[in-house]
Amino acid sequence: MTQAPSRRHVLGMALAAPALAAATAAPNDVRLQTGASTSALSARRIEQTLQRMVAEGRVAGVSAVVWQGGAERYFGAFGLADREARRPMARDTLARIWSMTKPVASVALMRLWDAGRFRLEDPLALYLPEFKAMRVHADDGAGERPAERPILVRDVLLHTAGLTYAMLDGPADRAFRAADPLATSPDLAAFSRAVAALPLRHEPGTAWHYGTSTDIVARLVEVLAGEPFDAHVRRHILRPLGMRETDWTQPAALKDRMAATYQFPDGQPPRREPDLPFTFASGGAGLIAPIDDYLRFARMLLNEGTLDGVRVLRPATVRLMLVDHLDPAITQRHFHANPNVGFGFGGSVRTAPAAADEAPGAVGEFSWGGAASTLFWVDPANRLAVVFFVQKMPFDEALHRDLRRAVYG
Numbered sequence: 456m457t458q459a460p461s462r463r464h465v466l467g468m469a470l471a472a473p474a475l476a477a478a479t480a481a482p483n484d485v486r487l488q489t490g491a492s493t494s495a496l497s498a499r500r501i502e503q504t505l506q507r508m509v510a511e512g513r514v515a516g517v518s519a520v521v522w523q524g525g526a527e528r529y530f531g532a533f534g535l536a537d538r539e540a541r542r543p544m545a546r547d548t549l550a551r552i553w554s555m556t557k558p559v560a561s562v563a564l565m566r567l568w569d570a571g572r573f574r575l576e577d578p579l580a581l582y583l584p585e586f587k588a589m590r591v592h593a594d595d596g597a598g599e600r601p602a603e604r605p606i607l608v609r610d611v612l613l614h615t616a617g618l619t620y621a622m623l624d625g626p627a628d629r630a631f632r633a634a635d636p637l638a639t640s641p642d643l644a645a646f647s648r649a650v651a652a653l654p655l656r657h658e659p660g661t662a663w664h665y666g667t668s669t670d671i672v673a674r675l676v677e678v679l680a681g682e683p684f685d686a687h688v689r690r691h692i693l694r695p696l697g698m699r700e701t702d703w704t705q706p707a708a709l710k711d712r713m714a715a716t717y718q719f720p721d722g723q724p725p726r727r728e729p730d731l732p733f734t735f736a737s738g739g740a741g742l743i744a745p746i747d748d749y750l751r752f753a754r755m756l757l758n759e760g761t762l763d764g765v766r767v768l769r770p771a772t773v774r775l776m777l778v779d780h781l782d783p784a785i786t787q788r789h790f791h792a793n794p795n796v797g798f799g800f801g802g803s804v805r806t807a808p809a810a811a812d813e814a815p816g817a818v819g820e821f822s823w824g825g826a827a828s829t830l831f832w833v834d835p836a837n838r839l840a841v842v843f844f845v846q847k848m849p850f851d852e853a854l855h856r857d858l859r860r861a862v863y864g
Contacts, residue, residue, distance in 0.1 A: 485523060487837045487863055489815045490808035494864025496521070498529045504861035508854060509534035514845050515717050515725060516544030517854075520750050521862060522757075522840040536714040536846075538725060549705060550714045550844045551730075552749065553740045553825030557669040559752065560738035561612060561801025562768060563676045563688050565776060569769050572679045575612075578605040582678050583671070585651035591617065592654035594625040599654055606659045608675070611668040612800040613780055617655030618666035622789075627656040637667075642735045643684055647674040662787035663798060673738025685736035695765045696751050701744040703736040713743070716827050716846040728848055740826070746844045749831060753840040756821065757833045776800040777821040777835070814856040815863035830855050 485496040501519065508514045516534035520527065532544040567573065573582065580587040589602040602617075610616035621628040636649035650671065656664050673684040680687045685703055693701050705713070716728040733741045751762060756777070760768035768776075779797025781788075791798060795807040802823035805816050816822075817839075822832030828851045830843040843858050845851075 485528060487523075487817070487834075487839065489817050489863050496523060496528055496862070497864065500864065501529050501858075501861045502531050504857055505531050505533050508845075508857070512725075513719065513851070513854065514847050516548070516714060516845070518544050518546070518548065518746055518844045519858065520746055520842050522750060522754060524838045536712075538715065538717070539727065540711075542711070544714070544844075545712075546747065547712055547745050548714050548844070549700065549709060549712045549743050549745055550829065550846055551716070551825070551827055552742050552744055552829050552844075553827055555749065555823055555825045555829055555831060556738065556740050556742040558756075558801040558823055558831075559688060559692060559742065560669050560673050560676070560684075561776065562752075562756075563684070563692060563738075564612065564672050564679075565768060565772050565800060566691060567676065567679045569772050573608055573675075575607070575609040577608050579608055579611060579616075579671070579675070580605055582608075582675055583647055583651070585648045589617075589651070589659070590654045591656075591658055592626040592630070593657050599626075602655060603658050604660065606655075609780070610659050611671045611675070613798055614663055614665055614668050615660050615781070615785065616666075616668050616671070617657045617659050617662075617664065618650060618668050618671065619656045619664060620666045622665065625656060627654045630654055637737075638734070640735065643670065643674040643677055643737075646735065647671055657787070660782075661785065662789075663781060663785055663791055664787075664789045665791070667739060669739040669801070670737050673736070676738070683736070684738065692752075692767060693748075696755055696762055696767065698744070698748040698751055701742055701748040703733060703741045703743070705743050712745075714844075714846045716848055718848050746842050750840065750842045753831050753833050753842060757835065757838065757840045777804060777819070777833075779804045779806050814859035816859060817863075824850070824855065826850055828854055830858070 486493045487496055505517050508517050515538050516536045518532035521529040534544050536542050536544045536548045586606055590599050591602050592599040606616045619628050619631050621631040630653050636646050640646035640649055650667055677684045717725040719725050755762040755767055759770035760766055760773045776799050778799055781797045797804045797806045802821050805818050805820040809816050817834045817836045819836050820832050820834045824830040828845045828847040833840045
C-alpha cells in the first residue's frame with residue numbers, strides 16, 4: 456500500500472485516445488516574436504504536441520487554450536480526465552491548479568495596495584505582529600541568530616522572506632517538517648503564527664527561496680481587508696471576473712467533472728494519486744478551476760487589470776507586478792536560477808531572450824505553474840495568454856517546454 460503524500464510534500468514538488476479536437480484554429484497570418492526571430496502561430500502544431508503527450512503515455516489527459524490579439528486562437532483537449540471512469544478530458548473539466556493559486560493571492564494583496572492599505576516596504580510585523588522577532592537558522596553552521604532586518608511586505612510577494620516549504624534539508628527545513636504547519640493549522644491565522652515561530656532559512660531579502668510566503672500574503676489580505684481570505688477573493692476577483700466555478704472547494708454536484716491526478720512510474724502503469732484535503736483556504740495552493748476560468752484571470756493581467764468592463768487592478772499596478780524585482784545581488788535563487796528569468800509579484804518574469812537550450816519565450820512574459828504540472832503565461836509583447844491543464848505528479852517541466860515550442864515554433 457502506498458502512503459499518501461503530505462500536502463507539504465506535494466507543494467514542494469514544484470496527463471487514451473483523443474477526447475476533443477481543436478475548437479478554434481489560429482489564422483495563418485498571426486506571427487509571434489521571440490527575440491530576433493518570428494514564427495507563425497500554428498493550431499496544428501499545438502494540437503499535434505498535445506496528442507503526442509497522450510499517445511506517448513506521458514499524461515492521461517491534457518488541455519490547452521491560447522488567446523492572442525483579443526481572440527481565442529486555439530483550444531484542444533485530449534486523453535482522459537479519469538482513467539478508471541473512462542471520462543474524457545473536456546473543456547469543463549475541473550483541475551487542481553496548486554501553485555497557480557499564488558498569482559491570484561498576489562493580485563488580491565495588490566488590490567489592497569491600490570487602495571492605499573499598506574506600503575511594500577512596510578515591515579510585515581506592522582500587520583502580523585507574530586513576525587516581529589524572527590530568527591535565522593541558515594545552512595552556514597553558525598547556528599540560530601536574530602534576523603538582521605525585519606521581513607518586509609515585498610519579501611512575501613517575492614519569496615525573499617526566508618520562509619520554506621522544506622524542499623531542502625537545512626536546519627530551518629527540518630524545523631518546518633517537524634512542525635508541519637500546513638497539516639496541523641486549522642486556519643490561516645494559526646498557520647501564520649506557527650510559521651512565525653520557526654526559524655528562517657536565510658536573512659530576509661538576501662536570497663530567493665520558494666516557500667510559504669504566499670500563504671502569509673493570504674493572511675495579510677485577511678487582516679488588511681477584515682474578512683476571510685477566500686471570501687475576499689471570491690467577492691473581489693473570482694466573481695467579478697466571471698470565474699464562477701473557481702474555488703477552494705467544489706459542490707458534490709461537480710465531483711464528476713474533477714480530473715484525477717496520476718504518477719507515471721517508469722515501466723509501470725499510471726498510478727492514481729489520492730485527492731489531498733486542504734484544511735484551510737490557502738494562498739499558496741488549493742484552487743480548483745476549469746481552464747476557461749483561469750484564462751479569464753490571465754486575460755485580466757494581459758489587459759492590464761481589466762476584463763469585460765471590470766477593473767481589478769490599476770494598469771500601473773499590473774505593470775509593477777509583471778517586472779523583475781529581484782536585486783542582482785541576490786545570487787542564491789533555489790531552483791529559480793535561470794539568469795534570463797527573474798521574479799515579479801506572484802510569478803516569474805522573462806528578462807532576456809531565451810538561450811539556445813531553453814524553450815522559447817518573449818521578454819516580459821509572466822508565468823507560473825502548479826505541482827500537478829499545470830501552467831499559464833501572459834506575453835504582453837505578443838498580446839498572448841496561454842493556459843495548460845494536466846494532472847501529473849511529480850511536476851513535469853518537459854511538458855511545459857514542449858508546449859512552449861509548439862506555441863512559439
